[in-house]
Amino acid sequence: MKKLFVLLIFFFALATNANANENTTLSVSGHGIITAIPDIASIDISIISQSPDPAKAMFVLSKKANDVVKALFKLGIKKDNLSTTNLTLEPVYQYDDKTKTNNLAGYKAKETFNIKSSIDKMGFLISKVSELGIDEINRIYFESSNISNFKLKAIEKAMEDALLKAQSALINTGYQIIGIKNISITEKTPVPIYFDKFMLNKSSVPSMPIEAGRLNIEASVSVIYILEKK
Template sequence: MRTTLSIVALLILSSAVLAQGELRTITVNGTGSSSVAPDRASVQMSIIARSATVAAAQEAAATVTAKVLEMTSTLGIDRDRVDTTGSSVRPDYRWNRETEEQELRGYIAQRQMRVDVRDLDKLGALVEGAVEAGVNQVSPPQLDSSKRRDAYREALDAAAKDAQANAAQLAQSLGAKLGDVLQISTLSQPNPPAPMMRMAMAESMESSAPETYNAANLNFDATITAVFELVE
């Protein structure tokens, strides 16, 4: 009886190994893309103040910061959308060629701020207002969308359909039929926010109208790899 059970188990195991060995697969890639209009932006600013003392440099930087906060409030930007992301103070040295030594000229206070904008029509006024308030550096606005995740999923869906179409075409060329998908993996990540390019003034340089910005669509790309079974 024990011998009979052993033979049956061996036959079942052999059949499973044989079936697994006969499994034919095909591996393909698929790509997809989607686009969405931006509806938000982030603006990075740097405030740099120099003075003879630490206190004076910090006070000068704080004055510009207060002006920026007042300006953003006037534009209707919520206070919780304006953050101070960094603050530092360092000595300001210069090299004296005569004494061949470094001389302390004073101190530099620096602050970094980030403003998140939910109304892109306010970007021009925000950038110009920041410069007028005394901000030293304003980075190009970074575009983004509240529908970023949905747009990337649309790109993934298109990539999956592309992979299936590629696999079906190859299977047909090989005289086989496409079976179930056995494995799928992504080879891409959602695109980061894109910088916004500045447009020319809507009117002449003497105009007091704020600059406008080109809010081009954001593009999202996805690439996947899929393994399909080939059947007779």
């Protein structure tokens, strides 16, 4: 991060000394990538209840959800790392071959929670969720708690890339860089690493190893350099 600030201060210091009427410029783009190892794991889990009576479906879901939340807290999940992301109640239809119609068969209530944990604890957590009355794991994904610093480093690398390109382009031209007229920065939000949705049965699930892979944090810059004759 310090390196990035030094680069920016250097270029803008040059720009203040540049002739305001200088029209000779060079536009260059730069790209930077930082590879990071994730340290945060998140899962979306769902609890489902189905009944002919919508009120009963919601009542049973509420009881199951409260039991699951209490159990998760006992497993060490902090309140700030557990949140409800979706709650639905929808009719369930069954097709009748004789009448060729869809008939109301009942109602399905579903609540989805997001749980965050350190990666080293997530394997143990996943091995336990089937014992807590959870019906689905909708996705598992991995992120970094240090993403802001990694983004700055990616911008720094992009600026270095742009400068190297500009210097290479000016070889044997008789021009040199004396400042920067404009900088445009574009950050690419890293896509979390996902695992596919899968259903859970109620039998014991063995301890699951978690391999998080790597995240690519990217940034692009467009720089307009001010030039003058050597």
